[in-house]
Amino acid sequence: MDDAGSGRPQPDDQTARGLDLAPFRGVRYVPDRVGSLAAVTSPPYDVVVRPDGLHHLESADPHNIVRLILPQAVSPTARTERAADTLGRWLSDGVLAADPVPGLYVYEQHHGDHLQRGVIGALRLSEASEGVVLPHEDVMDPVVADRAALMLATNANLEPLLLTYRGDADGGGGTATVIDRVSERDPLLTTTTEDGVRHRLWSVTAPGEIKEIRADLLRHQALIADGHHRWATYLRLRTAHPSPSPWDHGLVLLVDTVRYPLRVRAIHRLLHRLPVARALTALEGHFRVRTVPGPLDQAMAALGAATAEGNAFLLTGDGAFHLVDRPDPGLLARTVPGDRPAAWRGLDATVLHSVLLDHVWGVPDSPEQIAYIHDTAATVAKAERDGGTAVLLHPVHEDVVRELAQQGVTMPRKSTSFGPKPATGLVLRDLGL
Structure with missing residues (x-):
């Protein structure tokens, strides 16, 4: 089990081949220091339409997260340095702050008649990850190198990957039970972004509830719904750093598509x-x-x-x-x-x-x-x-994507778009905590 006092995922002797999700001290915007939470969020970096969408987000609030995930400068090195400097300044100025204790996070997105809930945590990476987390698209090495440079410079996971798993057919189980229970409580934050999606976030810090979620997820494997390049980046950085290290984990959102089917778009x-x-x-x-x-x-x-x-x-x-x-x-x-x-x-x-x-x-x-x-x-x-x-x-049907992924066959890159995707900027992972 993790050392709840340190907030840093610890190595253990868990040999089960499944999703090992650890709590962490989330870094979040301090509401009093920004115009609004909606104004500082962004879609994932590869969904932002450039340059129009980039300029729109930069002008929405001087602290919009796009300044970290898509920093603008004259060279790749200057871009990553700018992101690191910006993140450090926002932390020292109190624009961003770490939660006091480690936890998992229940995350909800609600738009019209579509409701999606999942759990955000630090997923353990290992030699067995290939059989536990299933990619279905090819990646381009320059993009992986770019994301790796940004993560190294900021020493942070700035946005979670979206992973899906298939929970119990009856909709029950440890994770589902905890999510239902937690969503009845007052959330840490509520905001509605300009696309009309309402976002809510809760922390799960009780040891019993964390244990319940972790034990349940260890029975499952996941499909990468969004974030193939960031997943490849996680694996590259884990290999580059002797274990144990903070790079043994990566920030993810896990959604049970039995309970909350994702939309698949092209x-x-x-x-x-x-x-x-x-x-x-x-x-x-x-x-x-x-x-x-x-x-x-x-x-x-x-x-x-x-x-x-x-x-x-x-x-x-x-x-x-x-x-x-x-x-x-x-x-x-x-x-x-x-x-x-x-x-x-x-x-x-x-x-x-x-x-x-x-x-x-x-x-x-x-x-x-x-x-x-x-x-x-x-x-x-x-x-x-x-x-x-x-x-x-x-769009391709999810069943086709999952079938190919289970066979170890990757699709041409950018073949699918699963959603709704998590908003970037609601919770970050600082690897120094």
Whole structure:
């Protein structure tokens, strides 16, 4: 068990292959020192649409968390140094403060008829993590290196990964029971962000309740719903630091999708240097292309209907919507790797990357060429403004993602977007505590 007095997760002899979630002393904004909690939060770093969203968040409050997760400076080294300096200043000035005792945190998001609750804690990383936490997407090493430099400079986990697990079918069990009990208490904080989501956070500090949650989670494995690059960063930094060390744990949010099913959305592509007209011309003889009526919602509905019959994409950026479907079977056979499961070969993301980007359009997967954007309308707007091509996708079902992950098969990166994602800035983990 952890030393509750130190607040630092301690090594133990636990050999169970499961989710070992430890309490920690959360670092949180002091409400009296900021304009509002909503104004200092941010989406996860890779969801922020740049530069528009970045500027919007920076102007929302001088202490917005985006200044830590996406620091702006002339070089990578200067950026990480700026984040470290900013974090240190906010701590010394009392803008951020650590909770007095270690605990786990129950976190709730509520929007309309959708309610999601989970537990935030410091997840133990080990050699066995590969079989306990299941990734389903590839990562890019430069992004991992960037996140690693930021974590090292700040000595902190600035935002939790989103992990899902499958709890008991009856909805009972230790974690579920504690969450229900805790959510009846007065929360540490309540705020509603500009997207209309209400966020509430509670601390769990009673040893009995912490033990109940930890014992229950040790029976489960998790799927990475959001944060593949940060997960790879956690593992890299753990390997780089002799154990025991604070890097043996990483900040996560665990959500039981039996009780709280996540929404699964697609992540769209913006091809900066490929005009729509050129993209459509290259498709001739390879795919069927039809113009479908708007507005965007109606065009996306047409895309959804087309994906029920096979691979399909929606191209736009020129003021019209072009539905692309019925790929040439011979082209698929020549370009899609045949050494993967059928479920992987049939993914829209697989066909997009292996067939369209690599062979038909010849677009390298680099930040200069491709932007990955979660918001559909924002993708279209940027394509129309910049003269590029927006490639809109239909989401993959969670069961397909989990099936492939359990087989150890990774999907093309940025294939899915699970949500709602945790707001960044509600609770941080300082590795020095």
